Amino acid sequence: MAKSNNLIGFLNFLSLILSIPIIGGGVWLSTTDCMKFLQWPLILIGLTVMAVSLAGIAGACYRNTFLMYAYLWAMFFMIAALVFFIVCGYSATEKGSGxxxxxxxxxxxxxxxxxxxxxxxxxxxxxxxxxxxxxxxxxxxxxxxxxxxxxxxxxxxxxxxxxxxxxxxxxxxxxxxxxxxxxxxxxxxxxxxxxxxxxxxxxxxxxxxxxxxxxxxxxxxxxASLKKSWRRASVINIVVLVILVLVYIVALAAIRHNQQLDDAHGETRMRKARPSWIF
Incomplete structure (x- = not known):
């Protein structure tokens, strides 16, 4: 159980670090391509990844079940949003070349x-x-x-x-x-x-x-310039997506494992508290 929590904490720390280049990528798009209306989706995703990663780290350290379940739901919606953003980005920049x-x-x-x-x-x-x-x-x-x-x-x-x-x-x-x-x-x-x-x-x-x-x-x-910059930013997004999916799978398995252990400990305590004359 401790090892699972430590692994969740480490992976969330990694996603926390990766949220920084996502935010930087949004700022970079606006400064290099004069497309400020495209920077906010990346910055918003980066801030969300950062917030969810911090929640995952806190849930893993303090073994807060409610926080971990909220973290899983937030992670699920964030992964779905990131997939949608990557697909839309590639479809929007698919056409055209020099x-x-x-x-x-x-x-x-x-x-x-x-x-x-x-x-x-x-x-x-x-x-x-x-x-x-x-x-x-x-x-x-x-x-x-x-x-x-x-x-x-x-x-x-x-x-x-x-x-x-x-x-x-x-x-x-x-x-x-x-x-x-x-x-x-x-x-x-x-x-x-x-x-x-x-x-x-x-x-x-x-x-x-x-x-x-x-x-x-x-x-x-x-x-054409935006397409080149967008594809570079998408590489970071794909790497983050893979890590988030891995974190989600590990966190889900760890929560189920912790739940099984809690149920087993609860059953053991009930058996110890049961009077000896009850079969």
Missing amino acids: RPVMNRAYQDYSLQDYSGSWLADRVSSPAHWAKISDCIRSSHACRNLHRNVGGVPELPDRFYRRKLTPIQSGCCKPPTTCGYTYMNETFWIPGEGQTGTDPDCAQWSNEQHQLCYGCSSCKAGML
């Missing part, structure tokens, strides 16, 4: 590749995109693209060999199909060939506060 570009190290991004998902609709909505685009501007993602070699911008061939982030590729330059000519990282002019038919071609502006922040490619780059 499009390879000939003679370029970076990829282009199209919003059509992400259409139909709840996340794409939410990101591309005017109300949310106004806040997201302002966040991207303030992050200086495009300004950080600039590299001067000998006081002049780097040559086009060197820029084309750079591996840009999805946001840099989608928001800081026009789509490659538009046929713009590179002058520097964030200044492009129409080339000699006919400009492409992509609506983003008309959205591009050399004004540094505008660039392609209103382009569909920028929204697609945002979704």
Whole structure:
């Protein structure tokens, strides 16, 4: 019985420690991808894991039966919520990927590749995109693209060999199909060939506060960046889920074991208290 309680306490201590990176993952999503409305589910799950883990540790240490049963129910609902959150996260970020570009190290991004998902609709909505685009501007993602070699911008061939982030590729330059000519990282002019038919071609502006922040490619780059960050955060969530399931199984077995021992001790006490003349 003591060993079971010690094991429950140890596993809950481990889940308590793992709740910290879950909370950190929620904060990280908001700071890296300008998606603050997605940070709260992760933070809420992390805080719940922390609270339930503390309850499990207390129940194991003090052998409080009521607290342990409440802990089991809370753990069950938390596991179900975490499974739902992981599945929804993967389904929301399942669609879309970058499009390879000939003679370029970076990829282009199209919003059509992400259409139909709840996340794409939410990101591309005017109300949310106004806040997201302002966040991207303030992050200086495009300004950080600039590299001067000998006081002049780097040559086009060197820029084309750079591996840009999805946001840099989608928001800081026009789509490659538009046929713009590179002058520097964030200044492009129409080339000699006919400009492409992509609506983003008309959205591009050399004004540094505008660039392609209103382009569909920028929204697609945002979704691609979010997909990458979300998948990384999901790895932590899956690890925590496995540990929580293990803790739940061990705790359930330990409570049943303790209950059997209590019943056996109670029956033994009754036998000792029974008068010797009663058969």
